[in-house]
Structures are given as C-alpha cells and as structure tokens.
Amino acid sequence: MNEHTEPGSVQGTLLTPSDTGHQPGTTGPNPPAAGPGTRAGAVWHGGPMHAYDRFSTFYDAVMDDPEPRANRVIEWIDRYSPEARSLLELGCGTGSILARLTTVPSLTGLDRSSEMLALARAKVPDARLVEGDMASFSLGERFDVVICVFDSLNHLMDFGDWRSMFAAVHEHLADGGLFIFDVNTVGELRRLGDEPPWVYDFDEGTAIIDVEFAEDASSHGISLWDIRVFEHQGDSRYELHHEQIGELGVPLPLIRAALATEFTLLEESNEVGDLPTEDSIKAHFVLRRPTK
Ligand SMILES: C[S@@+](CC[C@H](N)C(=O)[O-])C[C@H]1O[C@@H](n2cnc3c(N)ncnc32)[C@H](O)[C@@H]1O
Numbered sequence: 001m002n003e004h005t006e007p008g009s010v011q012g013t014l015l016t017p018s019d020t021g022h023q024p025g026t027t028g029p030n031p032p033a034a035g036p037g038t039r040a041g042a043v044w045h046g047g048p049m050h051a052y053d054r055f056s057t058f059y060d061a062v063m064d065d066p067e068p069r070a071n072r073v074i075e076w077i078d079r080y081s082p083e084a085r086s087l088l089e090l091g092c093g094t095g096s097i098l099a100r101l102t103t104v105p106s107l108t109g110l111d112r113s114s115e116m117l118a119l120a121r122a123k124v125p126d127a128r129l130v131e132g133d134m135a136s137f138s139l140g141e142r143f144d145v146v147i148c149v150f151d152s153l154n155h156l157m158d159f160g161d162w163r164s165m166f167a168a169v170h171e172h173l174a175d176g177g178l179f180i181f182d183v184n185t186v187g188e189l190r191r192l193g194d195e196p197p198w199v200y201d202f203d204e205g206t207a208i209i210d211v212e213f214a215e216d217a218s219s220h221g222i223s224l225w226d227i228r229v230f231e232h233q234g235d236s237r238y239e240l241h242h243e244q245i246g247e248l249g250v251p252l253p254l255i256r257a258a259l260a261t262e263f264t265l266l267e268e269s270n271e272v273g274d275l276p277t278e279d280s281i282k283a284h285f286v287l288r289r290p291t292k
Pocket residue numbers: 033034035036037051052066069090091092093094095096097110111112113116132133134135148149150151152155156
C-alpha cells in the first residue's frame with residue numbers, strides 16, 4: 001500500500017482532468033461508504049479536520065441512495081421495538097438516515113466530522129447533534145435504539161475501539177433496547193481492493209475512488225480509500241478535493257464473540273437476508289440489551 005498523503009495536502013489544487021491519469025466520463029454504481037481516521041501503523045495528523053470534512057460537500061451526491069438502508073432500520077424497529085421513543089445514530093453523517101426515522105420522536109446523532117454534522121443540522125433541525133468519537137462517548141442519557149449503519153463502524157481502525165464502542169452502546173441503551181449495525185466484511189473490502197477505481201460523474205464534477213487492501217497476520221482486512229473529487233469550475237478547470245479514508249474489516253467470529261457477553265442476538269443477515277459469511281458484502285446485526 002502506498003504511503004498515504006496527509007489529508008489536505010493537495011486540497012484545492014486547480015487542474016484539468018488529464019492531469020490525473022484518469023479520464024472522467026465513465027460511471028458505475030455508487031460505491032459503498034468508506035471510513036475515516038487511522039489505519040494500522042499510520043495515523044492521520046490532520047489537526048482539527050477529520051476524514052469526511054473535505055468530502056462532506058459531495059457526500060450526498062456521490063454516495064448510495066440512503067432510502068433502502070433507512071427502510072431496513074425502520075423494519076427492524078417496527079419488528080423489535082415498535083414503541084421506541086428515542087434513538088441514537090453513531091456516525092450519523094449528513095443526517096440522511098435520521099431524517100427518515102420519522103416515527104421516533106427523539107433523535108440524536110453523533111459524528112466526528114463537524115462538516116458532516118453541519119449538513120445534518122440543516123436536514124434534521126430538531127435532532128440533537130453531537131460532535132464526538134463513537135469509540136468513546138458519554139451522552140448522559142439512555143436510548144431505546146442505537147444504530148450505526150453504512151459501514152460507519154469499519155472506520156474504527158483498531159478492533160479494541162470496536163470493543164469500546166460496543167461497551168459504550170451497552171451503557172447508552174435502555175434495558176431491552178435495540179442495537180442495529182452493519183459492517184463491510186473482510187471479503188468485501190478485499191473485492192473492492194481488487195476492482196479498478198470507480199469514476200462517477202455528478203452535477204458538480206467527477207469523483208474517483210480507488211480502494212487498496214491488505215490483510216494483517218490476524219486476518220483483519222485493512223483498506224485505504226483514496227477519494228478525489230474534481231469540482232468543475234467552468235471551462236476545463238477543476239478544483240481537486242482529496243481525502244484518504246481507512247476501513248478495518250474484522251472476521252465475523254471475532255465480532256460475534258465481542259458482542260456475546262453484553263447483547264442478545266436477534267438477527268444476523270447479509271445483504272440478501274441470509275446468514276453472512278466472509279464472502280458476503282455486508283453483515284447486518286440486530287441485538288438487544290437484555291432486560292435485568
Ligand atoms: C459512511 S458515513 C455514514 C453516514 C450515515 N450513517 C449514512 O448512512 O449516510 C460514515 C460516517 O461515520 C463518521 N465517523 C467515522 N469515524 C467516526 C468516529 N470514530 N466517531 C464518530 N463518527 C465517525 C464519519 O464522519 C461519517 O460521517
């Protein structure tokens with residue numbers, strides 16, 4: 001894997017498409033989400049800026065339609081916690097999921113990127129939005145439901161942080177409360193690493209996303225998402241916005257074991273509703289904090 005570039009080091013560069021070695025113009029399906037922050041052995045030192053801060057402006061235009069993943073969450077809440085009055089979304093991003101959860105009266109979102117939260121504030125003005133780290137947070141209240149979707153959890157690049165996130169979720173759930181999350185599997189991150197870069201044209205310009213993958217000795221998958229957005233400035237001039245985001249893939253048995261002591265498993269499924277394997281795209285988990 002290449003040495004990563006400090007986020008922001010090429011921010012705002014003006015260039016033409018031919019400067020990039022890629023030719024905007026071909027498009028594909030929108031990519032699955034990528035994650036921010038750190039990767040094993042390499043830590044961003046971006047000061048107050050976090051991953052997604054730079055990409056935030058383009059996020060909604062470039063990423064998948066949020067409707068299906070919001071609908072999936074709504075179905076699970078209807079099935080397992082239809083009386084839910086409060087919900088916390090970890091890694092809420094631009095608020096596209098919160099905005100669709102209209103049956104839950106009290107909504108809270110937590111995200112590490114102030115820029116993503118600024119967009120969420122416009123989309124869900126009544127929600128409580130908190131800037132913070134999902135690996136370690138203390139909001140002083142308990143929720144009927146906690147969700148973390150669109151592989152936001154994969155953004156934590158150390159499995160110890162996944163465990164501390166699970167512990168923090170447990171602390172923030174009411175007795176009998178629901179915990180819904182999904183992850184990209186190791187197999188999916190490997191597949192994405194094997195694919196050629198995606199090129200997407202959208203109204204404001206062109207995005208090119210290139211994923212690199214490596215596996216460590218404990219079969220964790222480490223992927224680096226190199227995201228370049230060429231914002232059209234008129235004529236043949238483009239402004240380059242560059243960001244690099246990491247995702248950690250964790251073998252499913254390790255995830256199950258980390259959850260087993262604190263939560264009761266209600267459902268585990270892949271993208272088509274079967275039991276997930278390492279070759280699935282996604283693993284979705286629906287769990288309950290047991291009632292005392
Ligand atoms: C792929 S986006 C998902 C956004 C939203 N859940 C959705 O479905 O559209 C991942 C989000 O997780 C946030 N994030 C990444 N690492 C985080 C962390 N350690 N703590 C809180 N948020 C984090 C990012 O800033 C980003 O907004």
